[in-house]
Amino acid sequence: MTDTTTIDRVEVWLVAIPYKSAMRSSRGTLDHGEKVILRIGTSDGASGLGEASVIFPGRSGESAGTVFVALRDIFAPVLLGRNPLHFNEIMAALNARCSEQYGFLGTLCAIDIALHDLIARRCGLSVADYLGGTRRTAMKLSRSLSILPEAQLVDVACRYAADGYPLLTLKGSADWRGDIAKYLAVRKAVPASTELEFDPNQAWTPKGALEVDHALADAGLVCIEQPCAWWDLDGMKFVTERARTGIAADESVLSPADAVQVVKRGAADMITVKLAKSGGIRNSVTILEIARAGGLTCNMGSKHTLGVGTAALLHFAAAFPDVGETIGYGDARERFVGDVIGQELAVSHGQAHLPEGLGLGVTLDEDALSRFGVQYHELRA
Structure with missing residues (x-):
């Protein structure tokens, strides 16, 4: 019919x-x-x-x-x-x-x-099942930290580490030397089991990114996300070929066409998947497949979504564990004073849990x- x-x-x-x-x-x-x-x-x-x-x-x-x-x-x-x-x-x-x-x-x-x-x-069906099947219902979370004075940054990082977040993302700035000092202070303060990465949001030059990598690769730095300008794929390639730390392309990859260029140019080791920047679920699946075919891995972020967008990224991560064991967001109430959904997404001990029910599992x-x-x-x- x-x-x-x-x-x-x-x-x-x-x-x-x-x-x-x-x-x-x-x-x-x-x-x-x-x-x-x-x-x-x-x-x-x-x-x-x-x-x-x-x-x-x-x-x-x-x-x-x-x-x-x-x-x-x-x-x-x-x-x-x-x-x-x-x-x-x-x-x-x-x-x-x-x-x-x-x-x-x-x-x-x-x-x-x-x-x-x-x-x-x-x-x-749930969205995760509609996408091919729910492969996990709990996902470890990372947490990105704002640019703060060193002492305040250390305090915030220690609190999130104590809350069970297994990965913390430090925001980088044009002052990469100062970023190195802040990283080392945080690294000394949080448990060895807490992994650390940097996201300068394009603020570093290629040579500056390598200076950070050389200074911190032996200090447990696990990833540098989008160190250089989004359009500078030659600079991204320069860093990727020389760095010991994994390099992720975020702002360089909005569309599947962007992902193809990053793979062809060897401009990253991994691609940061965000539904909000790439047109939603269908395009993000395509980006994931392009990365996989090109030998790159993926991680997953959010763009600070509210409850509807967060539920969508949780269902995506539940259906596609290739985005990584740890994802970058679990609940809008982690960051905002409120939300627009009637449910409170479950976050505990550094883990987010998949909303239950049909579709996204949330209502306004x-x-x-x-x-x-x-x-x-x-x-x-």
């Missing part, structure tokens, strides 16, 4: 939620996070949730505000009247509206996740949407 269900409503929220403490990286400082929440509804009363998460406007040119407008004015109208099961047809139509296969990746992420949530629910908290909402728009067929 042909399924004649169609999408008959689309709701979009722009929300702003304060951080518990200011988030500082080489890109700047934020005291709140702006995200976009999407709900797609169908003619039979079903719905699916999605999220677009942006921290700082990046190379995609997107901010939470531009995502809200793009969904409202460009992409949501394309969804109305379409069968939500026809995922490939929908994504082709959306790409045609922006004339670029890999344009508006943050915006398309919200739609991709919402469709996966909706389709999985209609199939009577309407009161929280009212409290944190900045803009709202609804379209109906």
